Amino acid sequence: MTPRAGILITGTEVLTGIISDRNGPWLSERLRELGVDAAMIAIVGDRREDLLAALEYMRRDGMALIVTSGGLGPTADDLTAEIVGRFSGREMVLDDRLEERIAEILRPLMRRWPGLDPDAIRASNRKQAVIPQGATVLDPVGTAPGLVVPPADPPGPTVVVLPGPPRELQPMWETARATEAFQAAIAGAPTYRRGIVRLFGIPESEIANTLRAAQDDGLDLGPLEITTCLRRAEIEVATMYEPGAQHAYDALIEFIANRHADTLFSRDGSTIDEQVVSLLDGRTIAVAESCTGGLMSARLTERAGSSEYFLGGVVAYSNEAKAQLVGVDPELTARAGAVSTEVAEALADGAAARFGADIGIGITGIAGPGGGTEEKPVGFVCFSVCVRRGDGPAARITRSARLPGNRADVRDRSTTVAMHLLRRVLRGETDTIVLPGQVTQSAKT
Amino acid sequence: MTPRAGILITGTEVLTGIISDRNGPWLSERLRELGVDAAMIAIVGDRREDLLAALEYMRRDGMALIVTSGGLGPTADDLTAEIVGRFSGREMVLDDRLEERIAEILRPLMRRWPGLDPDAIRASNRKQAVIPQGATVLDPVGTAPGLVVPPADPPGPTVVVLPGPPRELQPMWETARATEAFQAAIAGAPTYRRGIVRLFGIPESEIANTLRAAQDDGLDLGPLEITTCLRRAEIEVATMYEPGAQHAYDALIEFIANRHADTLFSRDGSTIDEQVVSLLDGRTIAVAESCTGGLMSARLTERAGSSEYFLGGVVAYSNEAKAQLVGVDPELTARAGAVSTEVAEALADGAAARFGADIGIGITGIAGPGGGTEEKPVGFVCFSVCVRRGDGPAARITRSARLPGNRADVRDRSTTVAMHLLRRVLRGETDTIVLPGQVTQSAKT
Numbered sequence: 001m002t003p004r005a006g007i008l009i010t011g012t013e014v015l016t017g018i019i020s021d022r023n024g025p026w027l028s029e030r031l032r033e034l035g036v037d038a039a040m041i042a043i044v045g046d047r048r049e050d051l052l053a054a055l056e057y058m059r060r061d062g063m064a065l066i067v068t069s070g071g072l073g074p075t076a077d078d079l080t081a082e083i084v085g086r087f088s089g090r091e092m093v094l095d096d097r098l099e100e101r102i103a104e105i106l107r108p109l110m111r112r113w114p115g116l117d118p119d120a121i122r123a124s125n126r127k128q129a130v131i132p133q134g135a136t137v138l139d140p141v142g143t144a145p146g147l148v149v150p151p152a153d154p155p156g157p158t159v160v161v162l163p164g165p166p167r168e169l170q171p172m173w174e175t176a177r178a179t180e181a182f183q184a185a186i187a188g189a190p191t192y193r194r195g196i197v198r199l200f201g202i203p204e205s206e207i208a209n210t211l212r213a214a215q216d217d218g219l220d221l222g223p224l225e226i227t228t229c230l231r232r233a234e235i236e237v238a239t240m241y242e243p244g245a246q247h248a249y250d251a252l253i254e255f256i257a258n259r260h261a262d263t264l265f266s267r268d269g270s271t272i273d274e275q276v277v278s279l280l281d282g283r284t285i286a287v288a289e290s291c292t293g294g295l296m297s298a299r300l301t302e303r304a305g306s307s308e309y310f311l312g313g314v315v316a317y318s319n320e321a322k323a324q325l326v327g328v329d330p331e332l333t334a335r336a337g338a339v340s341t342e343v344a345e346a347l348a349d350g351a352a353a354r355f356g357a358d359i360g361i362g363i364t365g366i367a368g369p370g371g372g373t374e375e376k377p378v379g380f381v382c383f384s385v386c387v388r389r390g391d392g393p394a395a396r397i398t399r400s401a402r403l404p405g406n407r408a409d410v411r412d413r414s415t416t417v418a419m420h421l422l423r424r425v426l427r428g429e430t431d432t433i434v435l436p437g438q439v440t441q442s443a444k445t
Numbered sequence: 446m447t448p449r450a451g452i453l454i455t456g457t458e459v460l461t462g463i464i465s466d467r468n469g470p471w472l473s474e475r476l477r478e479l480g481v482d483a484a485m486i487a488i489v490g491d492r493r494e495d496l497l498a499a500l501e502y503m504r505r506d507g508m509a510l511i512v513t514s515g516g517l518g519p520t521a522d523d524l525t526a527e528i529v530g531r532f533s534g535r536e537m538v539l540d541d542r543l544e545e546r547i548a549e550i551l552r553p554l555m556r557r558w559p560g561l562d563p564d565a566i567r568a569s570n571r572k573q574a575v576i577p578q579g580a581t582v583l584d585p586v587g588t589a590p591g592l593v594v595p596p597a598d599p600p601g602p603t604v605v606v607l608p609g610p611p612r613e614l615q616p617m618w619e620t621a622r623a624t625e626a627f628q629a630a631i632a633g634a635p636t637y638r639r640g641i642v643r644l645f646g647i648p649e650s651e652i653a654n655t656l657r658a659a660q661d662d663g664l665d666l667g668p669l670e671i672t673t674c675l676r677r678a679e680i681e682v683a684t685m686y687e688p689g690a691q692h693a694y695d696a697l698i699e700f701i702a703n704r705h706a707d708t709l710f711s712r713d714g715s716t717i718d719e720q721v722v723s724l725l726d727g728r729t730i731a732v733a734e735s736c737t738g739g740l741m742s743a744r745l746t747e748r749a750g751s752s753e754y755f756l757g758g759v760v761a762y763s764n765e766a767k768a769q770l771v772g773v774d775p776e777l778t779a780r781a782g783a784v785s786t787e788v789a790e791a792l793a794d795g796a797a798a799r800f801g802a803d804i805g806i807g808i809t810g811i812a813g814p815g816g817g818t819e820e821k822p823v824g825f826v827c828f829s830v831c832v833r834r835g836d837g838p839a840a841r842i843t844r845s846a847r848l849p850g851n852r853a854d855v856r857d858r859s860t861t862v863a864m865h866l867l868r869r870v871l872r873g874e875t876d877t878i879v880l881p882g883q884v885t886q887s888a889k890t
Binding site: 302 | 474498506740766799801
């Protein structure tokens with residue numbers, strides 16, 4: 001049977017959104033990897049009654065393991081160890097060895113700040129050495145020790161108590177996992193595998209239909225825990241399964257691949273950004289963008305080492321900038337309109353030419369909220385990607401699409417569309433691609 | 446008495462960290478503004494028993510209000526409305542008017558995807574029109590309606606059911622607040638005022654010192670709930686207080702203003718981006734940036750209507766691009782180094798000249814993780830902002846700073862630093878500005 005676990009994030013600053021929690025999702029993923037069903041993340045402030053109520057809830061809900069983060073510091077609002085001791089039915093005792101260990105950690109700190117009162121510091125840190133009797137101590141990475149606290153009166157959840165800062169929590173999690181008390185709590189957990197595939201160019205409801213069709217077709221989806229999610233205009237299908245269900249998972253992915261050959265772009269979980277970088281294969285790239293306002297260049301330079309392939313970009317917001325910096329013919333702009341596939345092509349060609357790059361990307365569109373017309377409404381964006389060989393374009397994809405959402409969505413999704421067009425060109429697929437809300441298309445090679 | 450509220454975030458993709466939750470902290474803040482004690486955020490996956498258990502827990506814990514996000518879509522794993530109906534003791538019924546409203550929303554979508562089966566779509570979306578009897582419907586912003594569901598058998602919590610995407614949830618929250626059922630649930634909550642001031646160029650610990658000093662000075666901070674937070678290299682001091690504490694709040698802000706005259710840039714909560722736009726006053730702007738890779742231009746074009754002042758930008762990643770597109774003298778780059786205040790000035794001047802803009806911004810630095818040296822480590826960034834009058838620069842600020850954090854942090858914080866230098870130039874303050882980790886400086890007028 002799969003043991004269940006709860007994650008309890010403590011801290012008023014997290015509850016009120018001043019600090020955003022990174023530990024909950026991280027611990028949830030680690031627990032799943034161990035075959036533990038992380039069923040809930042709870043975030044509560046630094047209040048005794050709220051901490052205890054959340055722990056009691058998780059016990060009643062049948063959790064075999066509870067992992068807490070935060071509340072282990074030396075100040076009065078750091079309550080976790082004490083509350084967990086009470087919850088587990090264990091008396092609080094001073095651990096002499098731990099007190100000495102904390103003093104050792106603080107010694108260099110106290111030398112650096114000679115003005116501090118050593119007695120006051122020692123007293124406030126003695127608090128951190130008072131732990132539930134019988135708990136396993138996890139050596140501090142910062143100054144706060146962690147704990148693994150089994151129930152005094154089994155059965156009941158074992159509580160893993162970790163500090164809040166992720167750079168302390170993450171290594172101490174590894175230590176906690178290795179303890180006997182931890183292993184005993186999750187005894188019987190199955191091992192899980194996790195597979196991710198990604199699609200671009202279909203609505204989320206189509207994947208729901210495909211899953212239903214797979215079931216109608218006799219595929220056994222029972223042993224697969226499938227989550228679909230729409231992110232930055234792509235669909236991500238993440239599946240957790242036990243090793244024995246590998247065949248069921250493979251059959252599902254084959255089924256998806258057959259129905260969505262055109263839109264399934266990642267079977268191994270790799271992202272579009274990763275794929276583009278590996279497809280570039282030494283070729284250089286340049287951008288001329290309008291409505292995305294710099295976000296396309298920013299996306300291509302997100303990764304360390306991007307200067308090896310990214311030469312530069314122009315944010316050509318005004319028509320004059322399009323002409324003077326990228327060489328877009330003002331007559332073309334006047335004739336076809338600044339937002340047109342023709343100008344997108346001229347931007348792509350101009351970017352490649354001006355920066356001397358192998359590949360040029362051109363983007364022009366209407367991010368809104370103003371500026372839309374009947375023919376070219378808000379969200380209408382034109383894209384062109386060209387790959388040069390010698391003096392002229394050797395391969396090109398040009399498309400326009402109508403993207404949903406507000407100004408920020410249109411700008412962000414436009415960069416995703418451009419990444420996918422780029423991938424297609426780099427793979428030599430210049431004729432088949434369907435965009436969400438595609439309006440017109442042209443493809444030449 | 447302050448009513449308590451719980452926030453329930455649903456979605457396996459949030460629980461497993463595929464999507465990070467932004468709604469929990471946002472709702473927590475909104476509830477506090479209404480005088481409601483948001484005591485807990487719970488995140489659970491799309492499982493009936495987990496959803497129901499979390500709701501039951503919040504009822505037992507005495508919550509007057511529960512706000513849920515997510516699980517309102519058309520697919521089978523979208524369970525929230527049904528579970529909330531069961532929890533509130535209300536039968537599920539088809540709302541004809543709502544069904545027609547959803548069909549209306551889907552019509553243009555169906556035109557965009559002509560290949561889809563209309564009957565299948567209608568059936569799967571009828572599900573979204575089945576709601577707990579007696580609930581107040583919140584009109585969809587996307588395709589999912591929200592709900593305000595009072596308990597069938599009071600007392601008990603009223604549940605506000607909202608969709609997961611923040612751009613749908615946030616406007617629908619405003620609608621929910623205005624409903625009678627919502628107002629009844631939080632009756633008795635005290636009214637609060639909220640004040641925000643912003644500072645740039647001091648460490649967060651300095652604000653903690655100032656608050657202590659204010660207390661030592663006899664200021665009464667008791668009725669003020671003050672949270673300080675470091676965000677995008679700025680410090681935000683947000684204070685909640687009841688109307689009777691207005692005098693205490695005003696005294697605190699005066700105290701902060703006296704101690705931090707140089708770094709307090711916003712007393713009314715306005716952001717640096719808002720301030721810059723109003724200071725531009727008809728002047729146009731252009732950017733030449735290197736390490737920020739397009740993010741500076743993207744920041745200046747985030748707002749609707751930015752084409753009125755933003756003419757364009759160059760992302761000059763390579764030295765060749767700096768020379769050819771912005772006119773940076775290659776000898777200067779060779780002599781001073783691509784990352785230098787000299788090249789930052791040349792970038793600012795070149796941007797203004799090339800785009801014919803009144804104002805030019807130049808940014809060059811080392812975003813990391815590679816490329817750092819002893820003299821110019823990772824995070825070392827040079828900035829220049831010039832305002833032209835006629836042919837030459839009439840006013841200019843040039844600075845270098847060493848910014849903390851990883852590649853993404855350095856890139857993002859660099860845009861904040863540039864925004865503040867821009868504000869200073871626009872205000873005619875070209876001589877006094879302190880940057881976090883400032884290394885060198887020069888200022889001419």
